[in-house]
Amino acid sequence: MSLIEIKGLQKSYKSGEDRVLALAEINLKIERGDFVSVMGPSGSGKSTLLTILGGLNHPTQGGVQVDDISLYDLSLEKLADFRREYLGFIFQSFQLIPYLTVIENVMLPLSITGRSNTEQGKMAAEILEKVGLTERRTRLPDQLSGGEQERVAIARAIVNSPPILLADEPTGNLDSKTGGEIMRLFKNLNEEGQTIIMVTHNSENSDFSTRTIFLRDGRLQRREC
Amino acid sequence: MRLKDISINNLRRRKGKVIFLILGLTIGITTVVTLISITRIMNEDISKKLDEFGANILIIPRSDDLALSYGGISFGGVSIDTQSLKASDIPKIRQIEVRESLSTVSPKLIGVTDLEGKRVPLMGVHFDEELKLKKWWKIHGNRPKTREEVLLGNEVAVRLFKSAGETLSINGRPVRIAGVLDETGSQDDFLIFADLALVQEVTKKPDVLSLIEVSALCNTCPIEEIVRQISKQLPNAKVTAIKQTLQTKMETLDHFKTFSLGISIIVLLIGGLIVFTNVMASVNERKREIGIFRAIGFRKSHVVRIIFLEALIVGLIAGVVGYLLGLGISQFVGPIMTGVKGGKWVIDPLLIFGSIFLSGLIGILSSAYPALHASKMDPTVALRSL
Numbered sequence: 257m258s259l260i261e262i263k264g265l266q267k268s269y270k271s272g273e274d275r276v277l278a279l280a281e282i283n284l285k286i287e288r289g290d291f292v293s294v295m296g297p298s299g300s301g302k303s304t305l306l307t308i309l310g311g312l313n314h315p316t317q318g319g320v321q322v323d324d325i326s327l328y329d330l331s332l333e334k335l336a337d338f339r340r341e342y343l344g345f346i347f348q349s350f351q352l353i354p355y356l357t358v359i360e361n362v363m364l365p366l367s368i369t370g371r372s373n374t375e376q377g378k379m380a381a382e383i384l385e386k387v388g389l390t391e392r393r394t395r396l397p398d399q400l401s402g403g404e405q406e407r408v409a410i411a412r413a414i415v416n417s418p419p420i421l422l423a424d425e426p427t428g429n430l431d432s433k434t435g436g437e438i439m440r441l442f443k444n445l446n447e448e449g450q451t452i453i454m455v456t457h458n459s460e461n462s463d464f465s466t467r468t469i470f471l472r473d474g475r476l477q478r479r480e481c
Numbered sequence: 482m483r484l485k486d487i488s489i490n491n492l493r494r495r496k497g498k499v500i501f502l503i504l505g506l507t508i509g510i511t512t513v514v515t516l517i518s519i520t521r522i523m524n525e526d527i528s529k530k531l532d533e534f535g536a537n538i539l540i541i542p543r544s545d546d547l548a549l550s551y552g553g554i555s556f557g558g559v560s561i562d563t564q565s566l567k568a569s570d571i572p573k574i575r576q577i578e579v580r581e582s583l584s585t586v587s588p589k590l591i592g593v594t595d596l597e598g599k600r601v602p603l604m605g606v607h608f609d610e611e612l613k614l615k616k617w618w619k620i621h622g623n624r625p626k627t628r629e630e631v632l633l634g635n636e637v638a639v640r641l642f643k644s645a646g647e648t649l650s651i652n653g654r655p656v657r658i659a660g661v662l663d664e665t666g667s668q669d670d671f672l673i674f675a676d677l678a679l680v681q682e683v684t685k686k687p688d689v690l691s692l693i694e695v696s697a698l699c700n701t702c703p704i705e706e707i708v709r710q711i712s713k714q715l716p717n718a719k720v721t722a723i724k725q726t727l728q729t730k731m732e733t734l735d736h737f738k739t740f741s742l743g744i745s746i747i748v749l750l751i752g753g754l755i756v757f758t759n760v761m762a763s764v765n766e767r768k769r770e771i772g773i774f775r776a777i778g779f780r781k782s783h784v785v786r787i788i789f790l791e792a793l794i795v796g797l798i799a800g801v802v803g804y805l806l807g808l809g810i811s812q813f814v815g816p817i818m819t820g821v822k823g824g825k826w827v828i829d830p831l832l833i834f835g836s837i838f839l840s841g842l843i844g845i846l847s848s849a850y851p852a853l854h855a856s857k858m859d860p861t862v863a864l865r866s867l
Contacts, residue, residue, distance in 0.1 A: 307861050310776065312775075312776060312860050312861050313861050332781070333780050333781065333782075336775065336778050336779065336780045336781075337778065337780070338778075339776065339777065339778040340777065340778020340779075341778070343778075345776050345777060347773070347776075351769065351773050353487075353770060353773065354494065355490045355491050355493065355494035355495075356487070356490055360482055360486070360490070363482040364482070364487075364774075364777060365777045365778060366482070367482040367483060367484060367486070367487065368484070368778065368779055368780070368783055373482065373483075376482055412777070
């Protein structure tokens with residue numbers, strides 16, 4: 257059984273009197289351990305697909321199944337629980353909480369899991385070591401470089417060991433050298449078994465993935481393995 | 482890390498806004514504490530004056546004989562034995578249900594004695610109770626310590642050419658003048674005050690009382706209720722509450738209390754409004770942050786708790802600061818406003834906890850809508866980057 261199964265997915269938005277089709281008839285299966293790049297021009301529906309996969313955006317039609325959970329049959333609160341257990345988000349512009357230190361940002365998803373402070377601290381420290389930020393643990397986000405902030409965002413996304421990692425333009429705000437380092441980090445995570453779905457404009461980034469899908473005008477163009 | 486750490490860190494980051502928020506609420510709490518404290522100072526002052534003024538309640542025998550009067554109020558003639566008050570009536574007064582409100586119970590017997598050819602009114606009292614009742618008395622000499630010592634009213638002393646330390650003979654009983662009262666401008670100037678038992682003995686009226694003065698603790702005194710209960714205990718006595726000019730002061734105080742309540746409600750509403758607008762603005766500023774929380778799995782209730790916790794912390798700080806400021810202002814500004822001396826600093830635990838609780842409650846209530854609004858935010862709208 258696939259980890260993620262998307263069936264007949266459709267999403268349209270109301271714009272004035274008209275309805276704009278953002279996604280149409282998407283059918284897709286993503287297996288455990290896949291590293292999927294989602295590419296396409298602006299407005300092709302990449303981000304909409306990612307938010308629907310992330311349980312943040314109800315589709316107009318069709319559904320998303322993760323394991324045996326039908327995402328959009330869940331209540332909003334259960335959907336929040338699902339995100340906490342299953343997903344790690346990496347946002348385009350890092351989206352760190354500015355008044356929390358590096359380690360506190362990483363501990364953020366753990367703060368609502370009932371784990372003790374000691375356990376949270378231990379888990380966060382391990383992940384920070386993995387992304388090479390142990391020395392920066394007590395810094396605030398604005399005291400870090402772009403690459404370091406991105407690594408904090410990755411650490412926050414994986415600290416809970418979620419089965420799925422969703423990344424939106426993870427290198428969009430980074431120079432090519434730092435971007436390359438981040439992509440290698442993604443690759444390492446994937447090699448350790450992490451399922452990753454990444455929206456990107458950059459074809460170099462898609463080279464790191466195991467599979468690339470293209471979207472145009474909300475429709476799936478072709479698949480590459 | 483816990484949700485409270487998120488709240489505390491956010492408050493620490495937004496120091497300027499938080500201080501403004503605390504100030505807004507503090508003004509409200511300060512006003513309430515100041516007004517309550519000033520009302521209390523005024524209340525205590527009136528109670529003190531009522532106590533100084535003397536008895537609040539006068540108990541006299543029920544009689545048609547209006548031959549004698551005391552304190553501007555007529556009382557029964559001592560000759561009517563059937564309706565006289567007795568010493569045994571004192572414990573009955575002490576047994577009424579609202580006895581905690583009773584301060585002093587001072588029995589008296591009035592008689593007349595011949596001194597050097599002059600008829601002088603004599604009043605038998607329990608000096609301990611009487612001196613407690615008449616705090617304004619100034620004695621030249623000493624307080625009577627034994628049964629054979631008396632106090633002379635100022636006018637009596639002048640007429641008899643007597644002063645403290647000299648002796649007198651009351652109906653053949655030699656007594657020593659312990660002290661002479663300063664002029665009081667009342668009937669006390671014309672009386673000789675002697676021990677009650679002595680007067681009962683020399684007038685041959687053992688156990689008999691002419692009247693009983695009762696002083697109630699007027700902070701809390703349900704005066705009408707005390708009168709009713711004493712009347713029930715002493716059916717043969719006429720029990721009268723003395724309503725003097727201080728009644729007007731009590732009414733003024735009641736008006737001030739109503740005014741204070743009105744002002745407090747308005748200021749607290751303004752404080753609440755300041756919290757509401759600030760928290761609402763803060764929630765809108767933090768849309769992105771709330772979106773992140775929701776995206777990584779925070780439930781609506783988690784978001785509400787973060788905002789409520791922030792409001793509660795602000796409320797509690799404002800409660801403490803407001804209480805301290807209010808206490809300070811009431812001590813320094815209160816006397817100027819009321820003309821009553823501030824007196825000692827009163828730390829009232831109920832007022833401390835009341836102010837902190839009220840402040841916290843206003844914080845929470847004013848943040849309820851913004852918190853709900855935040856929890857309902859669509860994470861995708863909040864996270865525009867997605």
